[in-house]
Amino acid sequence: MIHLEEELNVLKQETMNMWQLVIQQLQKTEEALINFDKDLASEVIANERRVNAMELKIDNDCENAFALLNPVAVDLRFVLAILKINNNLERTGDIAEGIAKFISQAKNPFETQLLEITRVREMYMHSIEMLKDILIAFDTENTKLARTLFRRDEMIDEINRNANSILVDYISKYPESTEQALNILSAIRKLERVGDQAKNIAEEIIFYVEAKVLKHTKKGLLEG
Amino acid sequence: MSNSKNTGRIKHLKQQFAFGIFRLFSLMVVAILFFILAFIIVRGAKVISWNFLTGMPEEGMTKGGIFPAIVGTFLLVIGSLLFTFPVGVLSAIYTNEYMKDSWYKRFIKLMTNNLAGIPSIVFGLFGMSLFVNTLGFGDSIIAGSLTLGLLTLPVVIRTTEEALKSIDNSFREGSYALGATKLQTIRKVVLPMAFPNIITGLILSVGRVSGETAPILFTVAAYFLPKLPHSIFDQVMALPYHLYVISTSGTNVEESRPMAYGTALVLIAIVLLVNILANALRRYFSKKVKMN
Amino acid sequence: MSLIIETKDVNLYYGDFHALKGISMEMQPNTVTAFIGPSGCGKSTYLRLFNRMNDLIDAVKITGTINIDGKNVYEKGVDIVELRRKVGMVFQKPNPFPKTIFENIAYGLRVNGVGDKHFIEDRVERSLKQAALWEEVKDKLKKSAFELSGGQQQRLCIARALAIEPTILLMDEPASALDPISTSKIEELIHELKKNYTILIVTHNMQQAARVSDATAFFYLGNLVEFGTTKDIFTHPNDIKTQNYITGRFG
Numbered sequence: 001m002i003h004l005e006e007e008l009n010v011l012k013q014e015t016m017n018m019w020q021l022v023i024q025q026l027q028k029t030e031e032a033l034i035n036f037d038k039d040l041a042s043e044v045i046a047n048e049r050r051v052n053a054m055e056l057k058i059d060n061d062c063e064n065a066f067a068l069l070n071p072v073a074v075d076l077r078f079v080l081a082i083l084k085i086n087n088n089l090e091r092t093g094d095i096a097e098g099i100a101k102f103i104s105q106a107k108n109p110f111e112t113q114l115l116e117i118t119r120v121r122e123m124y125m126h127s128i129e130m131l132k133d134i135l136i137a138f139d140t141e142n143t144k145l146a147r148t149l150f151r152r153d154e155m156i157d158e159i160n161r162n163a164n165s166i167l168v169d170y171i172s173k174y175p176e177s178t179e180q181a182l183n184i185l186s187a188i189r190k191l192e193r194v195g196d197q198a199k200n201i202a203e204e205i206i207f208y209v210e211a212k213v214l215k216h217t218k219k220g221l222l223e224g
Numbered sequence: 225m226s227n228s229k230n231t232g233r234i235k236h237l238k239q240q241f242a243f244g245i246f247r248l249f250s251l252m253v254v255a256i257l258f259f260i261l262a263f264i265i266v267r268g269a270k271v272i273s274w275n276f277l278t279g280m281p282e283e284g285m286t287k288g289g290i291f292p293a294i295v296g297t298f299l300l301v302i303g304s305l306l307f308t309f310p311v312g313v314l315s316a317i318y319t320n321e322y323m324k325d326s327w328y329k330r331f332i333k334l335m336t337n338n339l340a341g342i343p344s345i346v347f348g349l350f351g352m353s354l355f356v357n358t359l360g361f362g363d364s365i366i367a368g369s370l371t372l373g374l375l376t377l378p379v380v381i382r383t384t385e386e387a388l389k390s391i392d393n394s395f396r397e398g399s400y401a402l403g404a405t406k407l408q409t410i411r412k413v414v415l416p417m418a419f420p421n422i423i424t425g426l427i428l429s430v431g432r433v434s435g436e437t438a439p440i441l442f443t444v445a446a447y448f449l450p451k452l453p454h455s456i457f458d459q460v461m462a463l464p465y466h467l468y469v470i471s472t473s474g475t476n477v478e479e480s481r482p483m484a485y486g487t488a489l490v491l492i493a494i495v496l497l498v499n500i501l502a503n504a505l506r507r508y509f510s511k512k513v514k515m516n
Numbered sequence: 517m518s519l520i521i522e523t524k525d526v527n528l529y530y531g532d533f534h535a536l537k538g539i540s541m542e543m544q545p546n547t548v549t550a551f552i553g554p555s556g557c558g559k560s561t562y563l564r565l566f567n568r569m570n571d572l573i574d575a576v577k578i579t580g581t582i583n584i585d586g587k588n589v590y591e592k593g594v595d596i597v598e599l600r601r602k603v604g605m606v607f608q609k610p611n612p613f614p615k616t617i618f619e620n621i622a623y624g625l626r627v628n629g630v631g632d633k634h635f636i637e638d639r640v641e642r643s644l645k646q647a648a649l650w651e652e653v654k655d656k657l658k659k660s661a662f663e664l665s666g667g668q669q670q671r672l673c674i675a676r677a678l679a680i681e682p683t684i685l686l687m688d689e690p691a692s693a694l695d696p697i698s699t700s701k702i703e704e705l706i707h708e709l710k711k712n713y714t715i716l717i718v719t720h721n722m723q724q725a726a727r728v729s730d731a732t733a734f735f736y737l738g739n740l741v742e743f744g745t746t747k748d749i750f751t752h753p754n755d756i757k758t759q760n761y762i763t764g765r766f767g
Binding site for chain 3: 063070
C-alpha cells in the first residue's frame, strides 16, 4: 500500500468512528425518549463535545491531506467527500443533542399513545437504519446501496407529513399535553432532517466513487 | 506580398550558394586525399612483393626490400610508447585530478601546449644533444625512442586530460560519497571510464611517431644498414628516413624511385591501419567499460 | 529523543561569496527533513556539509559547528572516509559506475576493505531489496548498470548508498531527473527508508517536500527563513516569504 493510501485510510477510519458515535448518540436519544431516561439524555449532551472534537480533527486532517498529499482524481474526490460527510455527521450529532436537550427539560414521561400514533419510533428506526446502511455503503464503496437511500427517505417524509394532522387531532383531544405533543413534533422534524443528511451523504459517496454529481438534479434522485 | 516573396527567394538562393561552396570545398578535400592515395598506390603497387616487404636492401638501395626499415619503425613506435604512455598519462592525472586551480597549474598547461608547437627538427636536435651525446647513448634505438616520446608527450597529455575532463564530476562525487579515497576513485572509476579515449589519443600519437623523420635524423636512423638490430643501443633504419634517403641522396635516385613509392605506400598503409585499430579499440573498450 | 544532527551558527563562504549565513537547525532521528528554496539559496550547499562534500571545492571556508551524534564533523582529525560511510548520499542525476549492477553495490564495500564474497553477496541482495529494486534486477546482476532505466538507476544509487549501512541519507534532488512514475517510486521508498534512516532531502518540487517530509526548512539567499513541521509550513507558514514561495507567488 502506498503512503497516500495509508493516510487516506486513516482519514476513512476516523470518519467511520465519528459515524458510529453519531449513530449511538441517536440511538441513545430514542432510548431516553421511550424510557424517559434523563441521565442518558445528559450523557448524549455531554458526548456532543466528543462529536465536535472529532469534526475538528477530521477537518484538520482534510486540510493536511490537501496540503501534503496532493490528492488527485478519485483521491481528491474522496477527501472532498469526507469533508462534506464530516459536516453532515456533525449536524446529525447536533440533532441528537437537540432531542436530548428537550428530553432532559421535559417534566413528565412521554405518553405511550402519543409515541405510537406519531410513529416516531418507526421514524427512529428508519433514520438509524439509513445511517447504518449508508455507513456500509461508504465502507464498501457500494453505490447501489447508497442509491436505495433516496427511496427510503420518502418513508420518513411520509411519516413527517402525516405527523402534523395527527398532532392537531391529539392536541384538540388532550390540550393539557400540548407541550409534549409539540416536543414530539420537533423530534419528528429533526429526525426528518437526519434522513436528509443521510441522503446528502449518499450523494457524496456516489460522487466520490462514480464522479457523478447528483445534487440538484431530479433525475439523479430518482435513479437506482 | 510579392516583395516578401522576393526576399524569401533571395534568401533561398543565398543559402543554396553558401551550401554549394561548402560542398565544393569538402569534396575538394576528399578529392585531394584520393588523388594522393591513387598516385602512391599506382606507382608503389608495382614494387610491392613478398621480397620487398621481407628482404634486405641491396645494391645501394636500388633493389631488394625494406624489411629493416619496417622493423626499425615498429621498434621506435613501441619504444616511444613505453616512454610516453606512463609519463603522459600520469602527469595528466596529476594536473587534472590532483592540482588545485592556480597560476602554477595554468603555467604547466601553457607549457605543455607550447611543447606541442615546437617543430620536430628542434626535438631532433635536442635529442641528439641530450640522449646521443650527453647521456652517451650514441645513435641508437633508445635515443630515437626517447626523442619521439618527447615529441608525442604533449599530445598524450592533452588527450588524456580531455578524456579525464569529459568524465562528469558526479561519478567522482558518487565514489567519494561511498567513502572511497581519491586514489581508489581514480583507479576504479575515473580511469576505466577515461580509458577508451586515452587509448585513442595514444594510438593517434603512434601514427605521428611512425611518420616523423626529423627527430630520428640525428638520433637513430641509419642511412643503409642491411641487418636487424641486436640491442636497444643499435642503430636501425626507419621508413620515413629511408624514403627521404632514397628519393634525395641514394646512390641512384632515378633507379630507386619505384622503391620510394613502394616505401611510401607501406608507410601510408601502416598509418591507416593504426587509425582503424584506434577506432576499433575505442569501440571495444567503451563497450567493455560498460560491461565490467 | 536523542538529537543526531545539529548545526549551530554555520557560515560558509565560497571565496568572497557568503553562501550560508548563520544556519542553526536540529534534525530528529528517523525523520525526513526537506530543504526547499529557489536555486542558489544554499540548500544544496547546506546538505553537502554533512558528509563534507564541500571539501572537494577549492576556496571554501566554513565556520560554526555541525554535530552528528554529538561530534563535530569538521573537527581536526575526523576521518572523512569514516564519516562518509555513516552519511550516505544520493545525487541529482543517477550516477551509477560503469560496472555491473552487482559491482555497483559492492563498490562501497570493496573500497572500505570488505573482501568476503558471501558477505558482499548478502549485502548486495539486502540493499537491492531495501531499495525496492531486487525483483526487477535479480536475474541480471551481471549486466551493466547502464542498461537500467533512469528510475532504476536512481534506486540502484540508493541501494549503493545503503550497502555500506549509513545512519543518515542525504538526497540532493533525487527525483528531479526522473519521470513521474519513477518519482513516486522514489518517494514511496523514502517513506519506507525513514523507519531505519534519518533522511535529509533537497528538492525543487514543493509537492514532493510536502508528500515525503516530516519537517521542512525554507532557505532564501543563504538564510534559513523558516524551519518547522511540514504540516505547519504547508498549512500556515509563519513567514510571508515562505508563504509566497510555497504558493508560487515568489517575486
